[in-house]
Amino acid sequence: MAGEAVFRQDFPVKGGDFAKAGAVACRIKDLLKELGLDSPIIRRAAIASYEAEMNVIMYAREGRVRLAVSPGEVRITVDDKGPGIPDVGLAMTEGYSTATPEMRELGFGAGMGLPNIGRNADAFRIDSRVGRGTHLEITIHTNGRHP
């Protein structure tokens, strides 16, 4: 991490709780605004958080999103307890999706979630264990802007 985090907050996410979908991403967006980060950085962090939050809601039993802001970077870490991803390479392919029809009816599950997280991140790491869960580490550089 680029220096000690000056701001940290954790957010629980409940699997299947579609009614609250987006609440964590919107909270992260508000917090980053309060910290005075630039709009394009905030937007990238909010979009990556939202995609990750939706994945927990759609696929996992529960999860936790951790936000850490330090001089130089925003880091979003997501851990879930869920089915895991058998083939991470395949899951990173645009358009590949295991979403149910219900998820698609809500406008999600187009197979763009993980690739879009990668697109909005400066660094993106996934570790997944089938039957246990998935760990995401999303890093966005803030171009030297100190919160």
Place this chain on the structure above:
Amino acid sequence: MRVTLKDVMTWVNGELLTPESSLELECPKVFASDLMSDVLTSAEAGSFLLTGLANPHVISTCAVADLTAVVFVQGKRPGSDVVEQARAKGLALIATKLPMFEACSRISALLGGKIHGR
């Protein structure tokens, strides 16, 4: 040419569902989709969204991706909870009976300066 929320509302025969929204809100670009995944991937900040989906995820998606207004097409109307959510996020909502293609065509003509808002 500068296109505003008022222009869009006029040309799609739309109804403003958030009366407190500024009619002078600028519409620099439009993104049309029922897939929120596509909005998160490709819509530009500041755009208006045209969609046939009227669930709360539309509002969350626009809030996260910095879209400023939603035009619900094909007679779709969001519930009062969705309207309240949009108000809280400062999003403008319009409902029109026009189908997606017709609404897109009219706004495209507006943005291209082929028709004039006022």
